[in-house]
Amino acid sequence: MTSRTTGGLLFEGSDWTFDTLSRSYDAIEEVAKEDLKLDCYPNQMEIISSEQMLDAYSSIGLPLMYRHWSFGKHFVQEETGYRKGHRGLAYELVINSNPCIVYLMEENTMAMQALVTAHAAFGHNHFFKNNYLFRQWTDANAILSYMAFAKDYVARCEERYGLAAVESILDAAHALMGQGVFRYRRPPRLSAERERLRSLERLEYEEKTFDDIWRTLPQRAGEDEQGEGGLDAQERRRRLKLPEENLLYFIEKNSLILEPWQREIVRIVRVVAQYFYPQRQTKVMNEGCATFTHYTILNTLFERGRVDEGTMLELLASHANVVFQPEFDDPRYGALNPYALGFAMMQDIQRICTEPSSEDRDWFPDIAGNGDWRGTLLDAWENHRDESFVRQFLSPKVMRDFRLFALGDVEGASHYEVAAIHDERGYRRVRSLLADSMDVGANQPDIQVADADLLGNRHLKLVHTVRRGVELSDRGREATLRHINRLWGYRVSLVSVDAETGEELDEFAAGPV
Template structure:
């Protein structure tokens, strides 16, 4: 079920009546709540969002969205079915719950809401996803730089149809072998730095069609009857072409999928297109991997602020507010490091706490805040400060710039020194005057995506002889790759390259 593009055509309840009356919801109530949330989001928080498309879906549809990386459509692959079967079994047995929502970085922005949600929870989801995440997607520089919100759904529709056509023409097994290898390299299939030329996803599809049409027009069957050049001359030309190609490889290259797509001696045209599809999907999700704390912190702060304003304006009851805050408290729960449930910092908890702290620093700064944050301490327009933060930072730079000593104390943070050459782990810094900057810097480093993935680059490719591909892995802190994972990944690279692949290791 879908509520298309929601416009402000349904005025708030007259006579001071509550927007939400009980747990049950209907589309008219959802429209009224949407309009009330939008008024606060735009007028009081100054949010700028894509047009919203809110879809109410069942638990099974939510599971299906889970399995296809949260997208409304995706090409077929056996791994998605495996994820669906696993998640469904866990959900049916009560071992895991489902998310209240899934939101898609597209234009219009699509928000999936569970039909099992109460009306209070639908209110939270609309504020969280349709305005919090939506504003972040539209305004953060990484999403503007790397994603094509207007073209992603059309591109995925093309990808789905293209993979299906390849399966019909070349066989399911051949397509899945290529996709398996490409999926194994998705983490090494992205550009981490802006490139001189950036094509939209729609441009990729247009250029692909033009290439196919040009190849068909250039093909002339009569050329088969023309006598071939003498073998020696033909070999000389081939050698010259190979040397020129080697000069044009532009090594080293960190994007392995891109290098294999452009330079593999073995891949056929349809296989190169599959690699291009996989790396475009990987590139689309790259900003989300770099902004988990900020994105969830922004959305959580937005929904918390909006639902409290709805209550202050008499539009929702205490019961609805308490239900929302109960869910909110669960979302931002942070377990202690010695708790069995601890698995690191909860991005919702850390992000929300930092957004709240920035607001506090703007409105009620302490002397400590004025020393650490002279540019924002005392600025009363906290909403403008937050909008600037949401637009211009990623997790690593956000934490490095805005994590305050107060929050370091509140979360009781400390930094560990861990080296592969030292059998012991040492406490390097704690939450005191001497340790604040070290703790903040260490935590920021841990959110740098580049530090959490192997640094593997193509450094050599012999296109004249036996054609070995040479990769170089630069170790960080003396930590190498696991033998099992390394060999499995190298097998996938060999399948795509078609010849021997060597991996060298060096220290940074």
């Protein structure tokens, strides 16, 4: 520790200045790096007004985004909610980029600015930089320039092909965002920056070398039979690498009706969807990590006499709000609060490492009493997503504290049945069910491309695998199919197949036969 640690109060009162902001930042950084051993991207802190925060919200949190009416709609919704007081604004917004952009609201008090700095600029930042999902799937160095490209590209398309044409492609692609990610396979390592250049080159090359004369060449006889026309269905599917879980990817690569610019827009939507996929899988961990970080750092600063009691009381009050978990029968209950669960589990890991009970020694023999809670947490943050984190680290104590219980819900039955509770017989069951419920892949409809005869009738066949009888909701199903039809151009059908029996349950279609 340097001598700076005993430098007296960082700030007093609730007003902030750039001076107190930087002094606090430095103190927080010192604790984060030297005490918690966090490893972060450099930070870029931006002070914004509440209106700008609303702006940032509505374009799904990216500072640069192409224009689309749905963002306008979200803006109006947020704004209405905010004006009427239904909804507060987040105190901060953080972007997974390098440098990591952190938005601070000007209305925050100095104490809140300190909390937000610790929470976002170090907690989230460390998580973004180190968690395996973000490292594999997102390229923090390139996302901003890619989005700048995307915004510019979409704007250019709007100028060239008209608002309506671009809008219809974006609408359709947005409908498939949930089915536009790779869940199971490893991503190709291609940096977004390189991809951006490549797509620009590709487009320019096509424009330059376009020559209508090739279209008019007579086809040589016999070529048809030689081509893929005679392939059997199995071979055809092999060549198309079917089945394919990423509908947007398949459409982008194989749709016969899309113009190059339309394909590019589909790709942009797919890249954005994929960029946010890790965030959806790590809500508990990400928020838990950030909450644990701010809590630990601010307490350390308090112990060292750098913040006063008044500040600490304010911080604890907002911390308590953040980690508040209403019970299931509370009218405020919406879902398990990822902040609360993540924070509780991480604090519990700290406890297990330092003061284990005999129960902990049974459940976590490898970490109980190892004394190195920092290392244990750093390792968990790096190598888990919500599902595996809960499966591995949820302890009986946390289950008891939350009084978790599992409720079975079978369609058609008149009653719910309590499947397991927080007792000796139920711990493992509850934990495993909770982990299952956090598996984003398993909780999204499993829809894959089964077949598409590109040389025949070009009928796109999708299969929805129904697990445990959970079917697709009627809401939006037909409209989404129509959107796929718009991108595909030919008939699209969706068959529901039971995962266990293989029985076809239902079929929906869009487009002419």
